[in-house]
Amino acid sequence: MVVLAKSLEDRIDESQKLGLQVIKESEDDRLMTLNVGPQHPGSGHFRFTVKVDGDYIVYADPDPGYVHRGEEKMCEYRNFIQNIPHLERPVIHDSTNITYSYSLAVEELVGIQVPRRGQFIRAIASELNRQVYTLYWLAIYGIFLGHSTMFMWPTGDRELFIDLLEALTGARVTHAFNIPGGVRNDIPNGFKDRCLRQIAYFEKRLKEYEDIFYNNPLLRQRTEGVGILTKEDAIKLGVTGSVLRASGIPYDIRKAEPYDIYNEIDFKVQYMKTGDSFARSYVPFLDMRESCHIMRQLLDKMPESGEVRSKLQPNPKGAPGEAYRRVESGRGALGYYIISDGTPKAYRVKISVGSFRNMLALPYLLVGAKLGDMPSIYWSLNYWPVEADR
Amino acid sequence: MLKELVNPTHFNVLMGKLGDVLVKALDQPLGYAINWGRIWSLWPVHLETACCSVEFGAASGPRYDVERFGIIEAFGSLRQCDLIVVQGTVTRKMAPRLRMVYDQMPEPKYVIAMGACAITGGLYIDSYNVLPGVDGIVPVDVYVPGCPPRPETLIQGCMLLQEKIKRSRIK
Amino acid sequence: MNQSTENRSNSNFQSSSLAKSKTDTQAKNEPESSFEKKLVSEITSKFGDNVKVSYIRPLRMKIIVNQEYIVEIATFIRDSLGFDHAESVAGTDYPKDNKIEVIYHLGSYSRDDLAGHILALATHTSRDDARLPTLMNVFKSVEYHERETFEMLGVYFEGHNRNERFLLPEDWADIPPLRKEFRIKGR
Numbered sequence: 001m002v003v004l005a006k007s008l009e010d011r012i013d014e015s016q017k018l019g020l021q022v023i024k025e026s027e028d029d030r031l032m033t034l035n036v037g038p039q040h041p042g043s044g045h046f047r048f049t050v051k052v053d054g055d056y057i058v059y060a061d062p063d064p065g066y067v068h069r070g071e072e073k074m075c076e077y078r079n080f081i082q083n084i085p086h087l088e089r090p091v092i093h094d095s096t097n098i099t100y101s102y103s104l105a106v107e108e109l110v111g112i113q114v115p116r117r118g119q120f121i122r123a124i125a126s127e128l129n130r131q132v133y134t135l136y137w138l139a140i141y142g143i144f145l146g147h148s149t150m151f152m153w154p155t156g157d158r159e160l161f162i163d164l165l166e167a168l169t170g171a172r173v174t175h176a177f178n179i180p181g182g183v184r185n186d187i188p189n190g191f192k193d194r195c196l197r198q199i200a201y202f203e204k205r206l207k208e209y210e211d212i213f214y215n216n217p218l219l220r221q222r223t224e225g226v227g228i229l230t231k232e233d234a235i236k237l238g239v240t241g242s243v244l245r246a247s248g249i250p251y252d253i254r255k256a257e258p259y260d261i262y263n264e265i266d267f268k269v270q271y272m273k274t275g276d277s278f279a280r281s282y283v284p285f286l287d288m289r290e291s292c293h294i295m296r297q298l299l300d301k302m303p304e305s306g307e308v309r310s311k312l313q314p315n316p317k318g319a320p321g322e323a324y325r326r327v328e329s330g331r332g333a334l335g336y337y338i339i340s341d342g343t344p345k346a347y348r349v350k351i352s353v354g355s356f357r358n359m360l361a362l363p364y365l366l367v368g369a370k371l372g373d374m375p376s377i378y379w380s381l382n383y384w385p386v387e388a389d390r
Numbered sequence: 391m392l393k394e395l396v397n398p399t400h401f402n403v404l405m406g407k408l409g410d411v412l413v414k415a416l417d418q419p420l421g422y423a424i425n426w427g428r429i430w431s432l433w434p435v436h437l438e439t440a441c442c443s444v445e446f447g448a449a450s451g452p453r454y455d456v457e458r459f460g461i462i463e464a465f466g467s468l469r470q471c472d473l474i475v476v477q478g479t480v481t482r483k484m485a486p487r488l489r490m491v492y493d494q495m496p497e498p499k500y501v502i503a504m505g506a507c508a509i510t511g512g513l514y515i516d517s518y519n520v521l522p523g524v525d526g527i528v529p530v531d532v533y534v535p536g537c538p539p540r541p542e543t544l545i546q547g548c549m550l551l552q553e554k555i556k557r558s559r560i561k
Numbered sequence: 562m563n564q565s566t567e568n569r570s571n572s573n574f575q576s577s578s579l580a581k582s583k584t585d586t587q588a589k590n591e592p593e594s595s596f597e598k599k600l601v602s603e604i605t606s607k608f609g610d611n612v613k614v615s616y617i618r619p620l621r622m623k624i625i626v627n628q629e630y631i632v633e634i635a636t637f638i639r640d641s642l643g644f645d646h647a648e649s650v651a652g653t654d655y656p657k658d659n660k661i662e663v664i665y666h667l668g669s670y671s672r673d674d675l676a677g678h679i680l681a682l683a684t685h686t687s688r689d690d691a692r693l694p695t696l697m698n699v700f701k702s703v704e705y706h707e708r709e710t711f712e713m714l715g716v717y718f719e720g721h722n723r724n725e726r727f728l729l730p731e732d733w734a735d736i737p738p739l740r741k742e743f744r745i746k747g748r
Contacts, residue, residue: 038484039437039468039491045484065728066484067440070517072713073738077516077745086513092441092538136444139451155451162448172540173444235670238646238702249670257620257677324621324666324679326648337651337666348739352649352666360705386441389728483730516745518738519729 031058036374038066046385048362052371060366062359068389075349079315080106083349084176090353090387092173094133096125096165097329098387099178104259104325105336106180109318117306118182119260120298124195125168125177126327127295131202132161132173133330134284137382141281142213144375145222150213157205160198167191180316182309192299199292206289214282223277227365227377230275239361240354241332242287242382245271246279253328264301267294277373280380284330315344331355331382355388421559428472428498429552430460435471437491440478442505442538449541456541461548473500473551474528478538479507479514480521492528500555502547503530506537513537594619597678600642608634615683623664623681628693631684635665635699643672644680647696650706652714654741660685661714663693665703686716688740695721713739 030053037047045066051059071090075083087102088095100122107114114122135158142150162172167188169175177184213219229239234247244251250269254262270286272279318340326335332354339348358381365377416424438446449456450463457463461473468491480488492499503524506512511522524530531554534547597617604624605612611630615623626634638644644667653662664683669675686693695718696703710716711724715737718724726733736743 038487039435044438044443045440065730066481066487067479068481068483068519068728069440069479069514070519070738073743073745074514074517089441089513093444136447139447152452155448156453159448159451159453173538235645236701238648238700240648244670251670251676255676322623324681333648335648335666337649337664339653348651348653350649350651352651356705356709357648357702360702481730518735518743518745 034371044385045389046383050366050371050374055370055372057366057369057371057374060363062362064359064385064389066389067386071390072349072351075346077345079344080110080180080318080346081312081316083346084179085174087351088174088176090351090390091133091329091331091384092386093136094129094330095173095175096122096129096177097133097327098334099176100126100259100329101325101327101334101336102338103178103180104327105323105338106316106318108323108325109321109338109340110180110312110316111319112181112310112312112316114182114260115307115310116261117186117303118308118310120302121168121183121187121308122178123261123265124187124295124298124302125165125175125183127291127298128161128165128168128195129175130291130330131288132158132165134288135161137284137330137379137384138209138213138281141379144379145219147213147216147219150209153205153209153212157202160201164191164195164198167194179309181312182307184309186308192302195295195299199295203289203292206285206292209285214285220278222373223281223376223380224274226277226373227280227369227380228274228276229280229361229365233364234275234361237360237364239332239358239381241328241330241358242283243280243358243361243380244332245269246283247275248273253326253333257326259325259327261298261301265294265297267297277376277380280382281376284382317342317344318346326352329354331358331384331387333357351390353387353390354382355384356390358383359388417559425556425558429555432461432473432500432548432551433471434461434463434473434475435468435491435495437468437474437488438477439480439484439488440505440507442478442508445538445541445544446475446477446504449544454541454545456545456548459545459548460552468495471495472498473502475502475504475544476508476524476528476530478505479512480524480527481519482521483519485521485527488524489527500531500551501528502532502534502551504534504539504544504547506535509533509535596674597622600678600680603642604634604638607637615681620677621679621681623683625683625685628684628686631682632694632696632699635682635696638667638680638682639699642680643675644669645671645700646702647700647706648679650703650710652710652716652739654688654714654739656688656741659688661688661691661716663710663714663716665696665700667700691716692719693717694719697721713737715740 031051034050034052038045046064048060048062050057074086084099088099091098135154139151139154166172169177229247231248234244250271252269255269267290270283270290272283320342322339324335324337326333334354335352337350338346341347361381369377503509507514508524511520514520515522532547532551534543536543594617601614601617601622611627613625615625646668648666648668651664662683662685664681667680667682693716695707707718707721708723708727711718712727712729
């Protein structure tokens with residue numbers, strides 16, 4: 001009935017042709033409205049309504065905000081340092097990256113620079129956290145597609161990375177490790193060897209993941225050719241992260257705008273050209289493999305000694321002005337726009353998150369897809385509802 | 391009389407009454423056995439309210455594996471569940487949904503408040519959109535502190551709940 | 562930023578003093594932002610006085626435009642300069658000046674030399690009757706961002722198909738929360 005991989009306009013026309021926008025109840029008999037979430041095995045803290053015509057989705061409308069906690073308003077009542085613990089809660093399993101760009105923006109406002117060793121430790125923590133996030137995402141993707149092994153394996157391997165982060169920062173998931181001026185503490189003894197052992201083990205495991213999950217014919221059938229996002233649509237919708245890279249655009253903030261020491265690191269931006277659910281689920285996997293490669297270089301190049309943080313004055317004041325800094329998180333570009341008016345508190349903090357931007361692609365991909373493809377499309381968008389709601 | 395019995399509403403009421411009588415009769419000799427059955431098959435609703443769901447997910451993973459304590463990771467209908475683990479912050483938008491889920495569950499049902507946000511509002515106590523604790527909308531059996539609680543703490547909370555069920559009279 | 566990071570790491574940065582770092586960045590910013598200046602001058606030469614340049618830094622530019630010309634200027638930025646998507650739309654309330662600033666951070670995926678650049682396109686509206694023309698027809702990606710700005714700051718976007726509730730609860734009956742007169746209880 002509906003052909004996939006069309007341009008955006010065609011799709012909108014098509015959905016309008018199918019009679020979605022303003023139909024009266026009586027004419028709407030053929031369509032059935034389904035409510036997905038927030039209590040649903042799949043959707044998590046997120047709700048969307050879909051209208052189905054038989055097995056095909058003809059309309060989808062996301063309704064986020066179930067975890068909207070007013071982070072941006074809270075930032076106006078706390079000083080720059082006090083903001084860190086609550087700002088990492090939106091992505092509890094990627095907490096180093098979400099405070100990374102915040103620290104960069106505050107450093108620009110306060111006018112402080114991070115010592116070289118501190119930059120390396122930040123990058124190591126960031127890459128470890130990227131693995132933790134992506135493994136959790138992969139585990140849930142396994143559940144969504146009914147592949148229980150793929151829940152168990154990544155959850156188990158994720159604990160090993162969490163152990164490393166726990167040794168480094170002292171907490172399982174909420175680290176509050178990046179602070180303006182550097183990182184909170186130095187690496188513990190023997191951390192480098194532990195890291196290298198873990199990377200070697202994990203690279204072996206990645207091969208097994210590929211065999212059991214990505215080369216699984218059932219998974220391929222359920223994801224290949226499903227929910228195709230073309231390159232033009234991806235640009236137009238402004239999606240980011242793995243969703244963008246799966247559509248054939250090799251864009252990574254670490255390459256486009258290298259922060260801290262990433263311009264000394266040699267790595268390739270992983271991307272695929274097909275833009276279907278399979279590509280969107282495979283690109284994070286390739287990122288994990290690349291991340292191991294990055295981590296080896298970071299551990300190798302890290303200076304043996306030195307300071308890890310520049311001392312800030314207590315209650316630092318930002319220079320009047322504004323800063324917009326981004327990092328590449330597990331879900332794509334994560335930017336902070338901070339306006340400071342010369343006081344210790346920010347005048348306005350805007351968090352530009354990848355999940356919120358990727359959500360825009362959801363209605364466009366779901367329209368025309370089968371209802372059974374909904375889980376594989378939804379979770380392949382690398383969407384974390386708590387982050388989108390902030 | 392017979393016509394009234396065949397009427398489905400009356401029939402349901404009668405069966406309910408019969409059930410009550412049966413439970414009372416069985417309480418003394420079989421209460422322990424019924425509670426024993428309940429504590430080893432607690433089915434939590436899959437209702438995630440905030441970020442503690444990550445640690446709940448980790449608790450069902452291979453390292454912590456709550457299933458060995460009888461907390462079964464449920465991916466089914468809430469009408470077959472008997473436990474809500476309120477996983478973190480409850481916002482004003484989520485609160486009516488949480489209550490609705492609680493109302494739709496069959497008796498007996500238990501609630502675990504997981505995380506500081508579910509207990510008092512936690513870090514978000516001064517946010518404009520967050521409830522200061524869930525005990526205003528659902529009756530909480532066990533509080534599990536932490537932000538987020540480690541999976542071990544969650545397991546301990548579940549075991550406390552099992553202890554509580556073991557000692558309570560069956561309904 | 563990019564270049565300063567490079568220099569910082571080459572000079573084997575050890576100690577940090579506030580004054581030193583400030584002079585460092587200032588000294589380096591001057592010659593390097595010529596590309597950004599060229600980009601902004603393309604806009605200013607076309608639209609003249611309707612565009613006010615706020616700042617030009619390495620990789621970051623901000624221009625402030627009048628709301629009557631914003632659609633025109635945004636179309637020019639998209640078609641001629643190659644900025645093809647919006648990363649974020651942030652509204653800020655300034656009760657002292659009785660205005661709300663809405664700022665679009667535009668980025669580019671299609672041009673490689675613009676990959677790290679962010680052009681901030683800002684416009685103002687009055688607080689009492691906050692209305693702005695929507696940029697949805699120019700940048701599709703602002704759809705949800707504008708909807709959020711409407712909800713959080715009460716800015717009505719003319720031409721946007723859904724100026725309605727998005728993140729807040731359905732029964733929200735207070736003023737938009739990111740306005741400055743909205744105070745958190747007890748703070």
